Amino acid sequence: MFRTRFAPSPTGELHIGGLRTALFTYLVARQSGGTFLLRIEDTDRKRFDPHSADHIQEALRWAGLEWDEGPIFQSQRLPHYQQAAAELVARGAAYPCFCTPARLDEMRQEQTRQKQPPRYDGRCRGMDLAERQRLLTDGAPHTIRQAVPETGITTFHDIIYGTISFRNEEIDDSVLLKSDGFPTYHLAHMVDDHLMRITHVIRGEEWLPSAPKHVLLYQAFGWEAPVLCHLPSILAGGGQGKLSKRHGAVSVISYMQEGYLPDALINFLALLGWSPGDDREFFSKDELVAAFSLEKVSHSGAVFNREKLDFFNGSYLRRKTLRELADLVLPYLIEADFPLGDGPRPDPSLLLALASVQDRLRKLSEAPELLSFYFHEPLYQAALLIPKKSNAAEIRQTMNASLEALRNLDDFTSSSLESTLRGVIERQGWKSGTVLWPIRAALTGREASPGAFEVLAALGKERSLVRLERALDKLETMA
RNA sequence: GCCCCCAUAGUCUAGUGGCCGAGGACAUCGCCCUUUCAAGGCGAAGACGGCGGUUCAAUUCCGCCUGGGGGUACCA
Numbered sequence: 001m002f003r004t005r006f007a008p009s010p011t012g013e014l015h016i017g018g019l020r021t022a023l024f025t026y027l028v029a030r031q032s033g034g035t036f037l038l039r040i041e042d043t044d045r046k047r048f049d050p051h052s053a054d055h056i057q058e059a060l061r062w063a064g065l066e067w068d069e070g071p072i073f074q075s076q077r078l079p080h081y082q083q084a085a086a087e088l089v090a091r092g093a094a095y096p097c098f099c100t101p102a103r104l105d106e107m108r109q110e111q112t113r114q115k116q117p118p119r120y121d122g123r124c125r126g127m128d129l130a131e132r133q134r135l136l137t138d139g140a141p142h143t144i145r146q147a148v149p150e151t152g153i154t155t156f157h158d159i160i161y162g163t164i165s166f167r168n169e170e171i172d173d174s175v176l177l178k179s180d181g182f183p184t185y186h187l188a189h190m191v192d193d194h195l196m197r198i199t200h201v202i203r204g205e206e207w208l209p210s211a212p213k214h215v216l217l218y219q220a221f222g223w224e225a226p227v228l229c230h231l232p233s234i235l236a237g238g239g240q241g242k243l244s245k246r247h248g249a250v251s252v253i254s255y256m257q258e259g260y261l262p263d264a265l266i267n268f269l270a271l272l273g274w275s276p277g278d279d280r281e282f283f284s285k286d287e288l289v290a291a292f293s294l295e296k297v298s299h300s301g302a303v304f305n306r307e308k309l310d311f312f313n314g315s316y317l318r319r320k321t322l323r324e325l326a327d328l329v330l331p332y333l334i335e336a337d338f339p340l341g342d343g344p345r346p347d348p349s350l351l352l353a354l355a356s357v358q359d360r361l362r363k364l365s366e367a368p369e370l371l372s373f374y375f376h377e378p379l380y381q382a383a384l385l386i387p388k389k390s391n392a393a394e395i396r397q398t399m400n401a402s403l404e405a406l407r408n409l410d411d412f413t414s415s416s417l418e419s420t421l422r423g424v425i426e427r428q429g430w431k432s433g434t435v436l437w438p439i440r441a442a443l444t445g446r447e448a449s450p451g452a453f454e455v456l457a458a459l460g461k462e463r464s465l466v467r468l469e470r471a472l473d474k475l476e477t478m479a
Numbered sequence: 480g481c482c483c484c485c486a487u488a489g490u491c492u493a494g495u496g497g498c499c500g501a502g503g504a505c506a507u508c509g510c511c512c513u514u515u516c517a518a519g520g521c522g523a524a525g526a527c528g529g530c531g532g533u534u535c536a537a538u539u540c541c542g543c544c545u546g547g548g549g550g551u552a553c554c555a
């Protein structure tokens with residue numbers, strides 16, 4: 001029964017990398033029958049975005065990652081952190097620092113000039129106790145800094161990376177409590193993880209270098225540290241392959257708006273840095289819960305590959321029933337201002353139209369473009385009606401024959417349309433292309449589109465005949 | 480600069496010393512199907528970064544180099 005948490009800072013919208021972290025965190029909790037908690041780490045008042053927490057929750061919900069506890073806001077738990085900081089000072093693991101931002105800035109510039117690693121020089125750490133007490137009682141502004149041991153090695157175990165150690169002398173005395181009384185991440189997250197009985201800290205690898213600070217803090221408190229797990233980054237992949245050049249960090253909401261299905265995104269993201277160890281690639285969320293394990297997460301960063309995401313999305317879209325697809329696509333058609341009529345919303349002809357494009361759809365936002373000829377008379381050049389290796393005279397002939405056969409046909413279903421037109425083709429001994437290509441071109445105005453029978457059926461007899469007659473007119477004026 | 484992490488095809492990955500003359504997926508190319516484009520089926524091309532070790536045997540272990548990523552804030 002593990003307790004895990006996703007702990008984003010509310011500084012903007014949830015990004016793809018954050019969603020993957022949330023997913024892995026969620027999976028660990030679910031597969032143990034444990035608890036997944038959402039904690040908003042809003043301890044930076046400068047970067048705080050008031051809408052961010054809502055956006056993050058919306059994105060998580062859309063993705064299907066429901067949390068069991070929270071959201072908990074750190075800004076409402078200040079006393080916990082202040083008390084913890086005081087405790088640390090009492091234990092000698094932290095100390096008040098009265099250095100001003102200006103002095104710190106100057107100090108770092110000097111260090112950089114001398115080609116030394118920029119870090120706190122320890123001025124207030126060695127301060128005379130009487131002096132410290134005097135400043136404190138005077139109410140001098142100060143922060144609380146971690147007193148990192150000057151010698152020794154801090155070692156910890158990461159589920160993914162294994163044993164990692166740092167020389168304590170390399171670790172800086174970070175600020176734990178800011179002068180405004182807010183904690184920094186270093187203090188807040190570990191205090192909360194302890195108080196909330198978190199068993200697994202799962203976060204991005206950008207935290208790896210500061211992990212020893214946190215381990216030291218757990219030791220100072222005498223608390224048992226949770227299992228640590230750092231996830232490899234998702235990379236943008238600039239400059240190498242042609243397929244990877246326009247990938248970047250993008251917000252989850254934008255994928256939602258572009259018409260990616262949450263299940264497809266989740267499936268894709270799960271495979272970015274994790275694999276089951278065999279050749280399976282399609283996973284429902286439940287299957288992920290069953291198969292996932294942190295031990296199988298890879299150690300190296302993964303480039304975000306949108307082509308593969310599109311493949312997954314198309315694949316998930318193809319599994320939808322037509323009614324499901326209609327519900328999904330409708331908002332995009334409305335957005336595109338298509339004349340949808342007054343009838344029942346997923347009307348039969350819309351379902352037929354959708355069926356004709358389902359195989360070509362990679363994301364929902366492509367639907368208006370793929371379906372436009374069903375809603376608007378197509379504009380095209382007469383030459384489009386004539387396939388290669390044919391001519392206007394021949395096409396006029398086949399079109400007239402097709403038109404006549406179609407006028408006499410009442411059952412406008414794909415199958416009866418097919419047998420009727422194949423009958424025409426066979427009787428006249430024509431090549432099927434000379435009959436079918438011009439019909440399809442006349443109906444869609446496109447070089448590439450769904451097949452003639454499907455379009456005929458979806459458009460219906462009346463509208464089909466109008467378009468075919470118009471095409472014939474075009475052919476006449478051509479000659 | 481210093482510290483940490485990483486390294487199988489364009490991309491995501493399988494692989495824990497011999498089963499690898501390296502498996503799967505996306506993308507690419509070809510063929511089939513076919514009125515077009517997709518989808519689908521079949522097939523092709525494509526990788527163990529380099530150099531040294533260890534070993535009877537290294538993609539797998541070790542070191543160095545190179546390359547990539549991250550950190551170095553009163554941001555997370």
